[in-house]
Amino acid sequence: MKHIKILTTLFGVLNVCRGSEPAQLCQIEPLQHTNMCMAVTSIKSPYERGHDLLMTFSVMFRQRNGWAAFAAGNIMDRALMFVMWPGEQEGDITFSVRSTTGHLPPQPLKNQEQVQVQTARIDERGFHVLQVTCHACETIGLGELNVTSQNQPWLFATSYAQQTKSSDPNLRMTLHTDYGQRMIDMAQALSTASNTDHPRVTTDRSSIHVVDSPGPHQLNGSTSSMNAWQAHGLILSVSVVLNCIGIVLIRSGAKWAFRSHWIVQACSASGLLIGGIIGVVKSQSIFQIQTLSSTHKLIGLAIMVGLPVQITAGYKHHINYVKYNRRTGSSFFHINLGRILFLALNINVFMGLWHARQRNAYIWGWGAVFFLESSAIIWVFLMNRRGVRKDYKNVPDHEIDPFEVGDDEEK
Numbered sequence: 254m255k256h257i258k259i260l261t262t263l264f265g266v267l268n269v270c271r272g273s274e275p276a277q278l279c280q281i282e283p284l285q286h287t288n289m290c291m292a293v294t295s296i297k298s299p300y301e302r303g304h305d306l307l308m309t310f311s312v313m314f315r316q317r318n319g320w321a322a323f324a325a326g327n328i329m330d331r332a333l334m335f336v337m338w339p340g341e342q343e344g345d346i347t348f349s350v351r352s353t354t355g356h357l358p359p360q361p362l363k364n365q366e367q368v369q370v371q372t373a374r375i376d377e378r379g380f381h382v383l384q385v386t387c388h389a390c391e392t393i394g395l396g397e398l399n400v401t402s403q404n405q406p407w408l409f410a411t412s413y414a415q416q417t418k419s420s421d422p423n424l425r426m427t428l429h430t431d432y433g434q435r436m437i438d439m440a441q442a443l444s445t446a447s448n449t450d451h452p453r454v455t456t457d458r459s460s461i462h463v464v465d466s467p468g469p470h471q472l473n474g475s476t477s478s479m480n481a482w483q484a485h486g487l488i489l490s491v492s493v494v495l496n497c498i499g500i501v502l503i504r505s506g507a508k509w510a511f512r513s514h515w516i517v518q519a520c521s522a523s524g525l526l527i528g529g530i531i532g533v534v535k536s537q538s539i540f541q542i543q544t545l546s547s548t549h550k551l552i553g554l555a556i557m558v559g560l561p562v563q564i565t566a567g568y569k570h571h572i573n574y575v576k577y578n579r580r581t582g583s584s585f586f587h588i589n590l591g592r593i594l595f596l597a598l599n600i601n602v603f604m605g606l607w608h609a610r611q612r613n614a615y616i617w618g619w620g621a622v623f624f625l626e627s628s629a630i631i632w633v634f635l636m637n638r639r640g641v642r643k644d645y646k647n648v649p650d651h652e653i654d655p656f657e658v659g660d661d662e663e664k
Contacts, residue, residue: 492524
């Protein structure tokens with residue numbers, strides 16, 4: 254028993270000593286122009302209940318543009334955010350404490366005197382360094398902050414694209430270009446020393462006491478190789494290509510064109526609906542009309558509404574043609590709505606890639622896909638008009654393909 258007590262005491266001493274080492278979260282992603290670190294330690298607040306957070310931020314801003322943020326919390330909604338960007342004058346740094354609801358752009362917190370900037374400078378390597386104290390940080394009431402937690406969630410986000418260089422702490426933030434979440438063992442960074450100072454970011458800019466190693470965009474602890482948003486994009490992209498194939502098939506004039514058309518379009522519509530549902534379920538806010546993200550979402554919702562209408566119009570067209578042996582209003586409605594959906598789908602893929610800040614290679618790649626789709630549709634349209642229709646004139650009692658989408662009037 255005596256030996257056990259001695260060992261317990263030793264472990265306690267070691268924990269106290271080890272707890273004085275700050276935690277450090279770094280995100281370095283050259284392709285996204287991300288180079289940001291936060292070193293943090295906590296001490297018992299001498300004035301209020303709770304603990305003071307002593308934080309040092311170190312960020313490299315590309316051409317003095319963009320912003321960087323760290324936030325205590327698991328999701329953006331009501332997270333406590335510490336945001337910084339280059340000031341108007343060379344060497345200046347602007348700091349802003351923010352939060353948000355849902356997935357709206359973060360807004361500055363008014364009368365937030367618990368968070369104070371201690372020093373701001375640009376070091377010899379060009380990093381913008383900011384030392385900040387958050388007094389009795391748990392009492393602010395934002396974020397899931399627990400300085401004794403061994404799995405404290407911290408969010409990070411940055412944008413290299415926004416033109417900042419502003420001293421306005423209320424500057425409106427644009428969409429991030431890089432983001433993610435890490436779990437930090439904050440218990441290791443809890444210091445009992447009375448003279449604890451702000452930590453320094455290590456020169457190797459490595460993460461310390463970060464207890465997970467997820468991918469660059471992994472949130473909520475997911476470890477799957479493909480997250481929901483990636484599945485959303487992949488399913489919808491494939492479905493858009495299938496939609497084009499279905500159009501080409503029905504315009505081909507082949508004997509099996511009709512059956513192939515509706516089979517392929519049924520697969521396309523199913524994928525579009527599944528991908529759209531994933532987007533709706535994962536989206537925390539849809540009706541933010543002022544943002545690119547919301548325009549993409551609203552177009553997606555319109556497409557989801559239009560799909561059942563298009564399917565119904567196609568079925569009605571087929572029934573009417575069998576009955577009257579000619580096109581009716583539902584035929585032309587089906588044709589024109591199909592054209593609108595084709596354009597809307599491809600435009601929304603571009604907007605989705607841009608919203609997700611995908612690499613330029615993906616955006617140019619989809620541009621090539623759209624070019625091939627358009628070329629295929631135009632080619633089969635021209636071949637149909639120049640060749641097939643010319644031959645049809647010599648065929649007595651020929652019935653024009655009821656799903657041929659040319660503009661010529663039915664005979």
